[in-house]
Amino acid sequence: QSALTQPASVSGSPGQSITISCTGTSSDVGSYNLVSWYQQHPGKAPKLMIYEGSKRPSGVSNRFSGSKSGNTASLTISGLQAEDEADYYCCSYAGSSTVFGGGTKLTVL
Amino acid sequence: QLQLQESGSGLVKPSQTLSLTCAVSGGSISSGGYSWSWIRQPPGKGLEWIGYIYHSGSTYYNPSLKSRVTISVDRSKNQFSLKLSSVTAADTAVYYCARGMDTAMAFDYWGQGTLVTVSS
Numbered sequence: 001q002s003a004l005t006q007p008a009s010v011s012g013s014p015g016q017s018i019t020i021s022c023t024g025t026s027s028d029v030g031s032y033n034l035v036s037w038y039q040q041h042p043g044k045a046p047k048l049m050i051y052e053g054s055k056r057p058s059g060v061s062n063r064f065s066g067s068k069s070g071n072t073a074s075l076t077i078s079g080l081q082a083e084d085e086a087d088y089y090c091c092s093y094a095g096s097s098t099v100f101g102g103g104t105k106l107t108v109l
Numbered sequence: 110q111l112q113l114q115e116s117g118s119g120l121v122k123p124s125q126t127l128s129l130t131c132a133v134s135g136g137s138i139s140s141g142g143y144s145w146s147w148i149r150q151p152p153g154k155g156l157e158w159i160g161y162i163y164h165s166g167s168t169y170y171n172p173s174l175k176s177r178v179t180i181s182v183d184r185s186k187n188q189f190s191l192k193l194s195s196v197t198a199a200d201t202a203v204y205y206c207a208r209g210m211d212t213a214m215a216f217d218y219w220g221q222g223t224l225v226t227v228s229s
Contacts, residue, residue: 100148
């Protein structure tokens with residue numbers, strides 16, 4: 001299994017919106033509505049932000065939203081805030097296994 | 110509040126076996142609807158799924174690591190473990206344990222992570 005493809009970096013100014021893409025194949029992202037997204041600050045464990053493509057766990061801001069089209073999933077963060085600066089990873093079920101994306105570094109300018 | 114805590118050797122010699130344990134508190138590892146996973150992150154790199162064990166005892170492993178990995182559960186101690194054999198420097202990483210939601214296949218609770226270095 002190959003890692004899902006994410007852009008290495010994205011950036012945006014406070015208040016703006018950004019979108020991070022996550023491209024897989026018909027064996028993972030395209031076949032299952034089981035994409036999750038994780039936020040990771042330096043030196044910390046990842047935190048679940050989105051699951052089942054678009055659902056938010058309790059306590060996660062509604063500024064975070066997820067979607068999917070074909071083999072590509074997306075994470076959108078609206079109203080960017082300084083504390084959103086972190087690494088973001090997508091993850092997909094792939095039939096008896098799980099695969100992560102390579103990660104995207106979000107910089108808030 | 111569920112908590113997970115990794116423990117084990119932080120330094121392993123090449124060709125030896127890496128062994129880690131994840132102690133679960135605030136909930137039972139035998140609860141249905143969840144899996145128990147190991148995920149690792151080499152320094153400066155991304156996350157890699159290692160494998161998980163379901164409450165039924167079924168295990169699933171990353172195909173690239175399958176020949177070297179064993180995940181097991183000790184229900185009496187409410188913990189689960191990872192063994193990775195024949196390690197090399199490429200296995201140096203922060204190792205995380207995490208709880209997975211069965212139907213969502215997402216990891217909702219994570220341990221703080223433990224750095225394992227493979228070096229002679």
